[in-house]
Amino acid sequence: MNEFYLFTVLLITLPDLVTLKVCEYRDSCSCVFDDGSGMIDLASLARTDGMPLFQDQSSTADLFLYSYNPCKSFDEGTCTSVSACQYDPYLYVYYEIGSQNHVTFNVDGSNVVAIYASDDGARSTHVTLVCDTNPNSPPSVTVTGEGAQTNYYMQVTAPQLCAVPAPAGWGGGGLSGGSVLLIIFFVLVIVYIVLGAVFSKYKKQESGKGLIPNYNFWMDLPALIRDGWAFVIMLVCRQKYGYVSTK
Structure with a gap:
């Protein structure tokens, strides 16, 4: 559940970070x-x-x-x-x-x-x-x-x-803050996958799908996201329309 929570937070905040x-x-x-x-x-x-x-x-x-x-x-x-x-x-x-x-x-x-x-x-x-x-x-x-x-x-x-062209030597000379954060994110993902696969192979003697770090979690993630959104929608409906689920 902690992994699901952290991943959901990342999904929500990543668009803001990228557009920083x-x-x-x-x-x-x-x-x-x-x-x-x-x-x-x-x-x-x-x-x-x-x-x-x-x-x-x-x-x-x-x-x-x-x-x-x-x-x-x-x-x-x-x-x-x-x-x-x-x-x-x-x-x-x-x-x-x-x-x-x-x-x-x-x-x-x-x-x-x-x-x-x-x-x-x-x-x-x-x-x-x-x-x-x-x-x-x-x-x-x-x-x-x-x-x-x-x-x-x-x-x-x-x-x-309204924005106007910047004078020569100002702006556009490097990566934006959002681009830097996006690069860091993908580097961390790659490091996570590679180190996780090495650990699974040599420490846990896994092979095939077992090399994928937290394989069961990633397989369950789509269902967890679906259930999470269903829960949020239910709460919104209750607060806004007074809807109460009969299930």
Whole structure:
């Protein structure tokens, strides 16, 4: 049963591992995909006149107002040289929630998330960057607002956030993280089969099918997977539809 559990976990997690993608930091305004698919560059989206791209945007989760500008810092109230600012319209208080000096990039599914930490490290703003395939669409923002532990969330959608070719010398120069994990997986499978066969032949004096490591387990695996999925489907049906098996 332990072997079945480990194998099932591997089957579930392997697709995520294979598609693992990294957007390597280039500067506070851009990152380059490690698989050679291009880069995300915020430069053409940023305002350069000292004003935020989005100013005093309302949130779906709280009563604060939020301002944000990529690449170039702006000032608003007591927020000085920031990339993101939170404003309390009732107490008239401003909070710096992100700086251009502390930017990192993560990949979340098909989108890049730019994370701006405040200069004091107490707060951070997570901006999900969504590509709009319509080149004529204006940039838009949806602010979720404050989450747990002084993290703030918003989503920016714009044509300027679609991947563009990376400059020479950036990206595509090596294997992606997913490719490395896939190679490691198949190497471990081969080592498992070879060492298992050698052990079975010389230590257990097996031959033929007996050389296959854990032969009985692999023969039973299809039935175990079938039973496992049947059990999961039964639980889902019970929770969603109130179905109870009569068997």
